[in-house]
Amino acid sequence: MPAKNKGGVSKAKETEAKQQVSAQQPQTVRELEWQRYWSTNPLHEIVEKQGLAKLSPTDKRAYLNLELARSPGQIDKLSKKGQRELWKQLSEANIPLRSAPRPRDDQWGHDNAGRDIGDYTPEEYAAYEQKKSRLSELRLDSAFFKRDRERAYWKTKNEVTGEVYTITEDDIRAEKARRQEMASLYRGLGNKIHSSYENDPEWDDVVPIPQEEPEGALSAIAYEEDYAEAMAYLRAVMAAKEYSLRCLQLTETIIDMNPAHYTVWLYRFDIIKALKIPIRDELEWLNDVSFQHLKNYQIWHHRQQLIDLLHLTPGENKFNKRELARDEHNFIMQMLSKDTKNYHVWSYRQYLVRKLDLWTSDDEISCIDLMLSQDVRNNSAWSHRFFIIFSNPDLTTFGALATDPDSIINESIIDREIKYAQKMIEIAPQNQSPWNYLRGVLVKAGLPLGHVRDFAESFCSPLVKLDEQEEVRSSHALDFLVDIYNDADEKEKSIYLLRRLSEKWDPIRKGYWTYRQRMLQPQQS
Amino acid sequence: MLYTVSAVQILALVDALDELEKRSTGKLKVAQFMASLQDREKGTFAGDEWGEEDTRFLYGALNALSLLGMLHLVDVEKAVNHVAACANFDGGYGVNPGDESHSGQIFTCVAALTIAKRQDLIDQDRLAGWLSERQVPNGGLNGRPEKKEDVCYSWWVLSSLSMIGRTHWIDQEKLIQFILQCQDTEQGGISDRPGNMVDVWHTLFGLTGLSLLGYPGLDEIDPVYCLPKSTVERVLGKLREPSAV
Numbered sequence: 130m131p132a133k134n135k136g137g138v139s140k141a142k143e144t145e146a147k148q149q150v151s152a153q154q155p156q157t158v159r160e161l162e163w164q165r166y167w168s169t170n171p172l173h174e175i176v177e178k179q180g181l182a183k184l185s186p187t188d189k190r191a192y193l194n195l196e197l198a199r200s201p202g203q204i205d206k207l208s209k210k211g212q213r214e215l216w217k218q219l220s221e222a223n224i225p226l227r228s229a230p231r232p233r234d235d236q237w238g239h240d241n242a243g244r245d246i247g248d249y250t251p252e253e254y255a256a257y258e259q260k261k262s263r264l265s266e267l268r269l270d271s272a273f274f275k276r277d278r279e280r281a282y283w284k285t286k287n288e289v290t291g292e293v294y295t296i297t298e299d300d301i302r303a304e305k306a307r308r309q310e311m312a313s314l315y316r317g318l319g320n321k322i323h324s325s326y327e328n329d330p331e332w333d334d335v336v337p338i339p340q341e342e343p344e345g346a347l348s349a350i351a352y353e354e355d356y357a358e359a360m361a362y363l364r365a366v367m368a369a370k371e372y373s374l375r376c377l378q379l380t381e382t383i384i385d386m387n388p389a390h391y392t393v394w395l396y397r398f399d400i401i402k403a404l405k406i407p408i409r410d411e412l413e414w415l416n417d418v419s420f421q422h423l424k425n426y427q428i429w430h431h432r433q434q435l436i437d438l439l440h441l442t443p444g445e446n447k448f449n450k451r452e453l454a455r456d457e458h459n460f461i462m463q464m465l466s467k468d469t470k471n472y473h474v475w476s477y478r479q480y481l482v483r484k485l486d487l488w489t490s491d492d493e494i495s496c497i498d499l500m501l502s503q504d505v506r507n508n509s510a511w512s513h514r515f516f517i518i519f520s521n522p523d524l525t526t527f528g529a530l531a532t533d534p535d536s537i538i539n540e541s542i543i544d545r546e547i548k549y550a551q552k553m554i555e556i557a558p559q560n561q562s563p564w565n566y567l568r569g570v571l572v573k574a575g576l577p578l579g580h581v582r583d584f585a586e587s588f589c590s591p592l593v594k595l596d597e598q599e600e601v602r603s604s605h606a607l608d609f610l611v612d613i614y615n616d617a618d619e620k621e622k623s624i625y626l627l628r629r630l631s632e633k634w635d636p637i638r639k640g641y642w643t644y645r646q647r648m649l650q651p652q653q654s
Numbered sequence: 655m656l657y658t659v660s661a662v663q664i665l666a667l668v669d670a671l672d673e674l675e676k677r678s679t680g681k682l683k684v685a686q687f688m689a690s691l692q693d694r695e696k697g698t699f700a701g702d703e704w705g706e707e708d709t710r711f712l713y714g715a716l717n718a719l720s721l722l723g724m725l726h727l728v729d730v731e732k733a734v735n736h737v738a739a740c741a742n743f744d745g746g747y748g749v750n751p752g753d754e755s756h757s758g759q760i761f762t763c764v765a766a767l768t769i770a771k772r773q774d775l776i777d778q779d780r781l782a783g784w785l786s787e788r789q790v791p792n793g794g795l796n797g798r799p800e801k802k803e804d805v806c807y808s809w810w811v812l813s814s815l816s817m818i819g820r821t822h823w824i825d826q827e828k829l830i831q832f833i834l835q836c837q838d839t840e841q842g843g844i845s846d847r848p849g850n851m852v853d854v855w856h857t858l859f860g861l862t863g864l865s866l867l868g869y870p871g872l873d874e875i876d877p878v879y880c881l882p883k884s885t886v887e888r889v890l891g892k893l894r895e896p897s898a899v
Contacts, residue, residue, distance in 0.1 A: 391701070391702060391706075395702075426706070427706075430706040470798065470800075470801065472749070472753075472754065472756060475753070475754055476748075476749050476750060476753050476754075479750070479752050479753055480750075483752075506799070506800045507800070508754065508798055508799040508800055509754050509798070512742070512744075512748075512753070512754035512755065513754070515742075515743055516752040516753075519743075520751075520752050530738065530739055530741060531741060531742050531743045531751070531752070532741050532742070532743060532777065561787055561799055562799055562800075565743065565744040565745075565784075566743070566744075568743070568744075569742075569743025569744060570743075572743065573743070636825075637789050637791065637824070637825045637828065638786045638787075638789070638823060638824060638825070639825065640786075640820075640822040640823040640824060640825075641782070641783065641786045641820075641823035641824075644820070644822075644823060645779075
């Protein structure tokens with residue numbers, strides 16, 4: 130027996146060693162559970178993984194003894210002596226008698242994101258369990274809150290104290306915090322739906338209207354759940370024509386997620402009107418949104434509507450035009466500092482000049498001077514300059530198009546603008562914007578292009594057949610000269626210039642120059 | 655408005671405009687909705703009941719209404735006058751009267767005037783001169799002076815040039831090269847600029863641009879409607895038949 134005993138012990142040690150090899154750090158909850166099970170069944174592990182034949186005779190006996198001992202009612206069938214012998218042998222075999230429960234494949238289940246919880250790491254699992262218990266704790270508290278609120282609503286009395294149940298601001302605040310925590314736990318547990326409104330007591334009276342997609346819709350819109358939920362509440366309050374602060378808040382949430390959704394802007398404007406929200410406050414809020422969404426269309430329309438509204442109700446809003454103009458100017462300049470050519474900003478600026486009568490405001494003309502001195506190629510600034518000067522209703526004919534001559538414009542303005550354009554052309558002769566501007570001014574003044582013949586000629590060497598040595602500082606000057614010579618019946622010069630433009634000075638537009646050449650020589654085409 | 659226009663265009667594309675009568679509220683109702691968005695005094699169109707106005711909406715309305723054969727529901731003359739007032743000193747057109755010239759807006763204005771058969775109001779040489787200035791040395795086109803080139807302007811600029819018959823004023827070969835350089839040759843698709851991520855928007859305008867340039871293997875595109883020429887001819891041809899149905 131002693132020898133056998135020894136053998137048994139040594140085998141057990143061997144098994145232990147084997148187990149340590151397989152007992153590397155478990156990566157998942159499933160591995161952990163199996164490890165725990167095998168650690169209580171070392172012989173079974175060998176039998177199941179390698180077969181009964183791999184056991185030594187001693188271990189085989191220990192294994193069979195264990196099976197017998199674990200089978201209910203079997204031991205009682207043995208004699209007293211037999212029972213004693215069995216326990217003795219088992220004790221000598223030095224193996225665990227009790228088995229941990231054998232893991233089942235489906236015992237962990239799946240979380241709401243579809244992931245098998247058995248695949249969680251032990252740390253993940255611990256956190257998961259903790260969240261679950263915290264969530265049920267919070268749910269209980271929340272249920273009590275709802276019960277008490279119900280009681281408060283019906284003015285029920287506390288049977289013990291006789292006091293009427295009430296719900297305080299603090300209770301609501303606590304419930305809000307609770308629901309926020311619940312929502313985040315709920316999401317943390319693999320739930321996709323973040324039900325922030327569903328869990329907000331302030332919204333309990335609203336039944337959300339979710340988007341119904343027609344079955345088999347060609348392209349189902351994959352809304353983010355948060356967005357879909359907020360939209361469901363928006364539909365509900367819009368259908369009920371509710372204009373309240375919480376709705377204003379809701380529009381802000383949605384705009385934050387999707388500023389291009391124009392219905393929500395429309396609704397927001399209606400709320401502003403209904404609640405008489407101070408328009409300056411709204412403008413200030415809008416400034417922030419604008420900085421975040423530089424290329425959004427809706428922001429600018431909303432802004433125009435606000436200004437229109439302010440304009441219509443001067444008394445109520447203590448409308449101060451100068452102050453407003455100054456604030457708006459600051460805002461515009463801040464926006465332009467991010468992108469000096471933002472089309473929306475310039476378009477809004479033109480609207481504002483018309484609306485607030487800023488034609489001769491120093492903020493306009495001197496600001497444009499400054500911007501052009503910083504970047505002489507800013508076509509948006511050139512365009513705005515033309516607008517404030519040649520659309521000013523006090524100095525021009527009403528309704529005249531930008532392309533029409535206008536005889537009532539003061540000569541001094543025309544002179545000033547011609548000189549200004551020329552000065553800027555000198556800085557960068559190959560810049561098309563001031564050349565276009567110069568042409569536009571001459572058309573307004575009803576002057577022929579020949580008016581600036583000397584100026585245009587100063588950008589190239591005398592032309593007659595110099596070919597190779599010709600010096601040209603601006604192809605736009607040549608373009609001017611083509612027309613100037615043509616008007617002056619010096620067609621040959623024009624044709625020569627057009628040829629040189631297409632050959633050398635602006636070959637990418639060869640088609641254009643050739644076309645114009647053909648127009649001057651109809652007989653040859 | 656924009657969704658309605660898209661819907662009409664898609665129905666035209668799959669030859670299903672008649673389905674509007676069979677399965678829906680009918681062409682007239684769709685057209686009346688768009689007509690209701692016109693400001694009868696100014697001639698402009700709003701994008702929705704909210705009232706934002708822009709030549710984009712005006713063009714969209716004329717586009718869809720003409721495909722439905724319902725232009726008579728709106729005041730075309732007033733709309734035309736508004737577009738004419740958007741013309742600028744440099745020959746281009748802006749979003750509103752006085753706004754800077756912009757290639758995209760030029761497309762909407764020129765296409766609207768073309769649908770209204772009022773191209774006579776356009777200073778075509780001046781406009782095309784400005785449009786052809788949009789080509790930069792690498793062959794691409796930009797939307798405004800001193801801005802970056804972008805494949806989508808192949809469409810806005812080129813379609814406008816095409817409507818007034820002057821696509822040859824720019825270097826077409828160079829533009830073809832530029833568009834092809836914007837291709838993702840492994841995954842497919844076309845981007846805004848060489849080396850950038852591709853998307854559907856720029857792929858469409860790259861392809862339609864190549865079509866206008868006569869690139870081999872592509873269907874002919876209609877510069878006014880941005881639909882295949884065959885589609886536009888089929889739809890407008892049906893309308894011209896003296897109510898044969």
